Amino acid sequence: MANQRAHTVTGRLTALVCITVLLATSARLSAALPAETDPAWTLRKEAGAIRVYTINQPDSDFKAFKAEAVMDVPLENLMAVMVNPQSCVEWVHNCSESYAFGDGHFHDRFAYSVNDMPWPVADRDYVLHIRTRGDRTSGEIIMDLNATPNRRDPVEGHVRVDRSDTLYRFVAQGDQTRMVWIQHTDPNGAIPGWLVNTLLVDIPVRSMEQLERVARTERYQDHRLIWNQDGELVGVEGNP
The missing domain is CATH 1.20.5 (Single alpha-helices involved in coiled-coils or other helix-helix interfaces)
Known part of the structure; x- marks a missing residue:
């Protein structure tokens, strides 16, 4: 007993x-990331419908950014882009290479990407763990992208980013979509301060402008979101 x-x-x-x-x-x-509603966010730039904010991050010399906009494309189009492992090169500013690897699935997968940096700064590469979840009732889809640097061997000539956290939040608004992008990255190695400040603002603005254009192209039309009986997002279906 x-x-x-x-x-x-x-x-x-x-x-x-x-x-x-x-x-x-x-x-x-x-x-890992500051709250979307944190009052310390400081508006840095407005470009059309896009607003970019920055905020200091504890234990880091680099700020986080938040970019938000209402895009004139349906949520289905945007998700068709986001689930394509090669789409980074189509819309993310300075992304020169991107592909999926491993045995992941829609909700939980891995990707490798490279950011082309201006000379003489070495290119940065990322090994990302990507998790996606969505709720049909709210029309909200959230993607978390976190650096997992040790899942792939180092690549000669590239500096591996070992600290990067990103959140994408998409909310359907009829035929439009509200997008919020929050990110903090410690790029490793020596990077000039002027370049860091430029990237913090230019990358989200140029990328979101390009994402809207890409999501309107023919290859990303006629997709639909697949929900299970509990209203949870389980996939995106459409053109191959």
Whole structure:
């Protein structure tokens, strides 16, 4: 009987430790980026419908940015772009290479990409863990992209980014889509301050402008979002 009680206590303690670890891990993940509504965001640029804000990040010399806009394209078009592993080169400013790898699926996958940096700065490469979730009732889809640098070997001539966290939030508004893009990246190595400040503003503006153009092209038309019986997004279906 005493042994049974001991096993029960041990089991409960093990479960409690597991729950604590899971909660701590979730807290770290959610704390990686500042809240969208943080009052410390500072408006840096307005370009048409796009607004870009920056904010200081703890333990980093580099600011995070938030870009937001209402795009004149349906959510289905944008998601058709986002699930294409090669689409980074189509819309993300300075993205010169991108592809998926591993045995991932729609909700949980991995991608490798390269950012072409101006000479003499070395190009940066990213190994990203991408997670996607969506809710049919709210019309909201969220993508989290986090650097996982050790999942692929280093590439000669590139500097591997080991700290990068990105959140994309898409909300359907009829035939339009509201997009919020929050990102913090520590690019590693020496980069001139003027270049960092330029990238913080120029990358989201140029990229979101290009994303809207790309999402209107023929290859990203006639797609639809696939939801399960619980109203959770499970995929995007359309042109190959």
